[in-house]
Amino acid sequence: MHVPDGFINAPVSVAAGVTAAAAVAVSLRGARRELGASPVALAGAERTAPLAGLVAAFIFAVQMLNFPVAAGTSGHLLGGALAAILVGPYTGVLCIAVVLLMQGILFADGGLTALGVNITVMGVVTVVVAYALFRGLVKVLPRSRRSITVASFVAALASVPAAAGAFTLIYAIGGTTNVPVGKVLTAMVGVHVLIGIGEAVITMLTVGAVIAVRPDLVYGARGLSTPLKLRVGGELVDAEPADAPALAPASASAPGPAPALGPVAARSPKKVWATGLVTALVLAGFVSFYASASPDGLERVATDQGIDEKVEEHAAAGSPLADYGVKDVSNARISGGLAGVIGVGATVVVGSGVFYVVRRRRTDEPASAPVRETV
Template identity: 70%
Template sequence: MHVPDGFINAPVSVATGVVAAIGVGVALRGARRELDDATAPLAGVTAAFVFGAQMLNFPVAAGTSGHLLGGALAAILVGPYTGALVVSVVLAVQALLFADGGLTALGVNITIMALVTVLVGYGVFKGLLAVLPKRRSSVPVAAFAGAFISVPASAIAFTGIYAIGGTTDIPLGSMLAAMTGVHLLIGIGEALITTVTVSSALAVRPDLVHGARGLARPLHLVQSPGTQGAAA
């Protein structure tokens, strides 16, 4: 999914760079409301996990491979604004230090892999939580769907950008079919990784999972019969 230099022409690359800059700016302001002393360390851990997971590819089909995008996962764990920042930082580090994705295409990559995946993935996640039973067991189900849909959505967004500013002579229909077909399969892997990770975090520290806030079971104080009698 990482777009290399020269694949998108300069005007569209600049335009997506502006979109990415605006998106990151909005995310910076929103992250102030999401982060506190307890959740800030989780954002760092999430960034490290997404960075490491994106470096690992898993086979898909016909010699192709995929990797975690991480937008939906990050948004569910630390919030949509912080999640967009997390993935954007990961993409910038990969482009600057590992040449994974072109520097001139950084705006494209942030737009499709950070902003789109967070908007779509977290939107689907919250939409499903609104109709599913209000309990923690609904979170992994919604996380699976959000992560799965976010991947082909990112591929479709890239195809739209390519339709406007692509520099190769690949037919648009072929590009769309190839991107969505492969990324539907990649979306399954993304959904499984996201579901397992979110479920593990819920099992250990559900209070830190942003997407599960408001779904925690209330605490009830239970007084034993013996204690009640002694108090009387």
């Protein structure tokens, strides 16, 4: 659902850009809390930031895997629901923003003047709708891992047609063609309900896989168990899981009712990070060659309804990686695979860098007792 340049007029594109910038600014502040909310955050930004960067890279890779949804039409992951559930809604918005920025600049995918529209539709709307629905479901469903995966399926499914509706609203305000809005809405929501099913399956399987091995790393699964509270450096934090090794107290004989303990040695997420990165590289570098070549839902609707009459050439059309291929590499399989690998690498580096800075700013702030959210 990458909106190209020319679909939306300049004033509305600017307004969407301001909206997206405001959402990113709010998310930067909220992400500081989210990146410091899990047990592994005790180890510092060098652990939590790469995990969030990995989520962005994984979404980039899976977005390359267009799957058929109807004759001559394909769909791909939007990723807002997946990011929000894995790393939190504020961090999720930032993940999608990083992905869209890399796609627009490096691969000429999604217009640069439409970047605000894309972040608003694919990032903000999907995250807000998905996470609100997800939180509502987990509050009424039984407290279990299965409930998390079921809620993730429903939330992801709903987020895609919601994004389609949001695009239609923006088109109704600032579309550059005169196609009736009712026709656009019917076509967009209809095809994106089908795409939403694929989104829901991918989200459910990914969340379920991470929960199966490391539920403590899933932001949306916090509260499945109630950990012991410890005082570390004057701040109340959750103790590590029972099967994780802990260091001895720094001063067992310290006076006072609540002696300070040394740092808690939470289990390292390195194995999860390495597995996720390898998976993203394989998906982008190899599996993407077998993705559907049919136009995605927005492209199909644009062609069928005529809303692409004033589409403009992408400003980065001459990029060496434009259209997910490496310039001057004639073999399509190698060209696409290299482009995918470069994209994953660039996204994980940029994403991890952004989240490292965000997490460091959180670490540098005065300590305060965290407010713990429960499922």
